Amino acid sequence: MKKKITLKQIARELDVSISTVSKSLRDSSEIGEETRLKVQAFAKFYNYKPNNIALSLKNRKSKAIGIIIPEIVHHFFSTVINGIEQVANEHGYSVIICLSDDSFDKEVLNMEMLANGSIDGFIMSLSKETQFKADFHHITEVINQGMPVVMFDRVTNEILCDKVIIDDKSAAYEAVQSLIDNGKKKIALVTTVDYVSVGKLRTDGYIKALLDNGIPFDENLIIKIENVDTCEIIISKLLQDKAIDAVFAVNELFAVTCIKTANKMGLRVPEDLSIIAFTDGIISKYSTPTITTVSQNGIKMGNKAAKMLIDRLESENEEEENYITEVIETHLIERESTN
């Protein structure tokens, strides 16, 4: 018996990308004819079997949900998974998790693997690379084969499916407004390089809050950190040069680094510098001082995503395609880093 060949092996053998193989097999006009035919011939010769999910779905339910997330050492994603598990288990579903490691190729391969009969539907958050490439064909393919997908947090408008998000712009707006309400006027935004959609939305919320309160927007106060290792140096420069009185950080790692750097420079938190972080994780609860955060409510997001997927899996009406985008409310958890 000839061994079953995979998408990845075809890509390696022909020295093309996984995405090219996948598109060629669907006869996509995005791929040049020569490559397309070569891939198809190769796949045929090695008896490549694409997933025939649509055919098998009617007869066979795995009663399992597949989750694809970018990374696991991340409190927010862990809490979303716990939220998904709760609802899934209540409804008799098992949960299988795969990590994309923020890599497009791993996201494609993991989806291909799980779609192969192991699961009934996906809950996923896009990898950074997928958002950067804006290539979503692997998701379209799964949906076209009749397998429902629910996206959360890192989503895209390019795909029609159910989504669960938080309103990142409003959440950032409220956090910055609360700093302004406490008399802060020179507020820095410490953020990542924003090829992830949520980063852009948080920046928009920050700017809008400033302008709505008549505070001029100074783009030198937006600090973009590419690499966590350089975080301390960049923040110490910010605190030295800019005489700021508050920081809004897009994650708690940046926030705790601000606190430590401020302490070293003799600044007191919150007396001299107020700090709010996005994401309510374990660092915020246990740092000294504890950190005021915008809670993304990962458990609730996971609950909701699982509910939406299971509703779709168990719905009788398969024609219906009224996809819903649920917006989960955030709230500010006030702790010691603000006054």
Added chain:
Amino acid sequence: MKKKITLKQIARELDVSISTVSKSLRDSSEIGEETRLKVQAFAKFYNYKPNNIALSLKNRKSKAIGIIIPEIVHHFFSTVINGIEQVANEHGYSVIICLSDDSFDKEVLNMEMLANGSIDGFIMSLSKETQFKADFHHITEVINQGMPVVMFDRVTNEILCDKVIIDDKSAAYEAVQSLIDNGKKKIALVTTVDYVSVGKLRTDGYIKALLDNGIPFDENLIIKIENVDTCEIIISKLLQDKAIDAVFAVNELFAVTCIKTANKMGLRVPEDLSIIAFTDGIISKYSTPTITTVSQNGIKMGNKAAKMLIDRLESENEEEENYITEVIETHLIERESTN
């Protein structure tokens, strides 16, 4: 076509445990004859198909590894997963993760699901409930069907398979010895209720270090915390009553709570109280003061476990059953909470 029935459904229908169903189907003498025959008849009527892994293994490799871990909001397990992913991906394997949530039933169900052709072998850490029940039949079954299993961290002597552990006893010994070397004489152990094997070993190491140094062992200095919510109250009582000069905590959550409680009571860390934690996680790095820890080296443990599993999967010699237990070295990462 009749729908495929699962182990769980049989258990529910007959109002017996999943474990009873699983054992009855293997005709285990542990189960009374009446129940056994009832389960078998029911399973036969509903056309229950057990996994025929041994049959299919020769022809079909999924090139995927299944991981079963107790929980995900836990830095140590996350780093082990990253370690497994590294080596697995290098060797062209995908990784699928399931959570047991420290529940025996979920561990059994997840293994049943994944063993059904989705993966080639398991890397797992036992759930607390499995260790407490000491029921490992689901693991024996998988191994008997020809599917290799590698256990890490929470392992059992009851199962013959490859294992990756740290020497919890020596690691605890070294940590306590380092406190003694710094002149500490009244050292408390803050630990969990120890139905998990590692907890017992760490306590043994703590006691041995004291006795080897001629320090009398006082069992009132061993504080067992069942519930994280009561942690602060118990620790504050310890600090009040016992006039201790050091704490060895079996996790960083207990350690950071010690620091916060000590601060509230006017004690300085490390001047009045030295603290060492087991597990080098994110809290230890970012608390104030930062915490001296015993690093369990999760990445290395994951690397090793993946290497052992892949070696076994790709070995030609299937008779060989020289199971290995690899001991990963720990080391003390000295930070601000000790002097």
